[in-house]
Amino acid sequence: MEKKKLVFSGVQPTGNLHLGNYLGALKNFASLQKEMKCIYCVVDLHAITVFQKPEELRKNVFETVASFLATGLDSDKSIIFNQSSVSGHAELAWILNCVSRVGWLNRMTQFKDKAGSDKEKASVGLYIYPNLMAADILLYKATHVPVGADQKQHLELSRDIAQKFNNDFDCKDFFPIPEPLIPKNVSRVMSLRDGLKKMSKSEDSDYSRINLKDSADEINKKIKKAKTDSEQIPDNMQTLQKKPEALNLINIYSEISKTNIESVLREMSGKEYSFLKTKLTEIIISEITPVGKEIQKLLKDKAHLEKILKKGKEKANIIAEENLKNVREKVGLI
């Protein structure tokens, strides 16, 4: 019998969501809800692995829910809630902390990047963050996880943890081994200032990213300033691959315009980058500014957002408690 498919994914409420979050994750969230049962979580417990001002955190949770809805999630179809409202995430994370291995966590490149040069000063939470991520997914026995490429290593760890739990407690197939769903074309949207760095909320310069709430004017300015070179647009992939900033802009254009890269290159080769930038600006404005306006509108009705979170929490909690009951039993907890 085929296993029931269940999608789970999470987004940190740590400020402005950007075009990378949108193309790498949110856009897929909305299309997946048409085919499968989906659970989407605002992962506030992940956010506090780095200090957050309490007022800012609360505001960002609402903003992330508003972004979910503005990009097409429907709370009647998908379960939408915030992680800390379902205590099972923290409980399962503890149990999985005891399954996961220090050696596995030591290999996580995102911890190394985020902790920076002084790892001694990073929070313990930041170090064990990938175990909490595994708990998020396994708490619901999710089978599919839509994420950008930057989360691939964490997903592999979740698979290892699921497998080890099933082995240790002699319960083959208890946790499904979750499959990552990583977009083929734009799995990693890069910074507009440095084509070798991913577009990120934490990058200092706001010119490095297009935020979902940016106005048409801001998008225009950011794309104008985006780094390129003084040559013309190449006519082949081999040359484009050596120009990470140009490749990034063309990838974004190709994805939003739903045109494959070869056709884009055929249309644009030999032209100045200003030609690409004009077209890219138009297409990003038409895709993103309606989302930004919808976020602003939704944020005016906090009671509505609270209602959605409450409904999601209740539904999520039922699945979580049922699964946790079985986990406790497997582990021998009374």
Ligand code: TYM
């Ligand atoms: P977070 O909040 O950093 O990002 C949310 C989603 O956006 C994707 N993403 C990108 N995709 C393409 N290009 C980019 N530049 C880019 N930047 C971000 C991320 O891959 C992610 O899909 N650890 C996760 C949150 C999480 C989670 C989970 C995800 C917690 N528990 C369980 C899946 C399942 C994170 O920090 O995502």
